[in-house]
Amino acid sequence: MFGFGRKQTALLGIDIGSSAIKLVELAPGSATGSKPFQVEALALEPLPPHSLVEKKIADVAQVGQAIAVAVKRSQSKTKRAVVAVAGSAVITKVLSVNAELSDAEMEAQIQLEAEQYVPYPLEEVNLDFDVLGPSESSAGMVDVLLAASRQENVDDRVAALELAGLNVEIVDIESNAVENASGLLIHAAKLGPDRLTAVVDIGATTTTLHVLRAGQNVYAREQSFGGQQLVEEVQRRFGWAREEALSRLTTAPIPAPLQAEVLGPFQEALARQLARALQFFYSTSAFSRVDEVLLTGGVAQVPELAEQMAKRLALPVQAADPFAQMAMPAELDHLLQQHGRSAMLIAVGLAMRRFQ
Known part of the structure; x- marks a missing residue:
């Protein structure tokens, strides 16, 4: 679940920020239009003070309640969701492994190597990896991105979304969400x-x-x-x-x-x-x-x-305006004018996991 989970046909991007919950749902834009994405739903719901402390959830019930309110206000029927942990809560390392290994052999190899880089017992962390492609430094090898985070960082976010009636399909990293949305930012800013x-x-x-x-x-x-x-x-x-x-x-x-x-x-x-x-x-x-x-x-x-x-x-x-390349109903555009388009960047990046 952590890091690189599977794609679904519809996903709610849920950004649990220090002061608010941001929610975005995207759909493909018109095949003949200039906007590649369509905003299906969005919401921004303030969090009670001190619900998060240093990007860690301090009160799962309060955060879950705020997410439930955001989902209700968005009027989305989607129950699948993607959420992110802060980059400071994640250890990442690029490893080079033999390209001829099977998936099971590669997973076992990465588990062994993870012990060198993760300063916690492996039974206390969530591990995941993603194959980046052929290694530039070694022939016959592939580069693999290893990501690890303490289970509490992942479990608290999953619990909060489940309290809101959502099914967590992917737990990502905030920096990945920024990277996902960066293509839109760069294109919109020319x-x-x-x-x-x-x-x-x-x-x-x-x-x-x-x-x-x-x-x-x-x-x-x-x-x-x-x-x-x-x-x-x-x-x-x-x-x-x-x-x-x-x-x-x-x-x-x-x-x-x-x-x-x-x-x-x-x-x-x-x-x-x-x-x-x-x-x-x-x-x-x-x-x-x-x-x-x-x-x-x-x-x-x-x-x-x-x-x-x-x-x-x-x-x-x-x-930055992550919605510049998106079609949007007038009522949602008005909501963004109230709360600011730039504040939704990570939620947009998470919602874009639907298209990967």
Whole structure:
């Protein structure tokens, strides 16, 4: 189940974020139309505070209830679902194995080699693997991606979805979901497929930098910095309720006191965090510059955030829209205008597993 489960005819992509459940269901677009995908259903349901702690589910019942509400609001009849664990909760390793091994022999070989790379007893982890293709370094060998995570990381997510009446068909990794959606992002943004694209997912409590090349995730790094800090500071400074704070932050024009006292300092801090994350990438790779930055997450809908980040980073920056190449009913488009299209990136990537 973990990592690379089988494809089904219809799947709900369920992103369990730090502050909300995001749900997306996709279908093939019209064979004669310009949109390759059709949005069948979507929903965004807030989570009670502290339901997740450092991307681990702290209250399975609360999360399950929120998923059930999201499913009901989406009006989807699909019961098959795909969910993801955070990249920080997963150990991955590319192994080279003999290409002539049968599936059973390859699985046994990988189980043996996994003991070298997984720092937990194997009976306490979920293991899966995917054959990437012929090895470039060794003739007669194939590269295999091994993925492993503690059982609790997988089991808690499965339990939450089952409480909502869903059947979990696939447990993926968040970075894989970003990679799945990256083709849409690059196409929508009219970026070259061989360019180096930084996708910055600004979550409620964690910001994750993904660097993509030719649609493949070549680097990922998480930092403890997110939009929740911005919302809480707005509430503290101005005494607004959470919903009002969110509305003020995402509606242009931004009031001058809010920009000067809270949003400006947050933008400076975010730029420093991103510059530091990019510098870590440069120091561990053969690259010295990315070609562009795509912002995702709820914070990405703050007016002029992309423009401000572009000035501070001296790089092209824009908000990502994973729905740009999708046909969508008007009522769902209105819902996205309320909550932000960029926040649904991982859910879209998970829902795209239907087509793999």
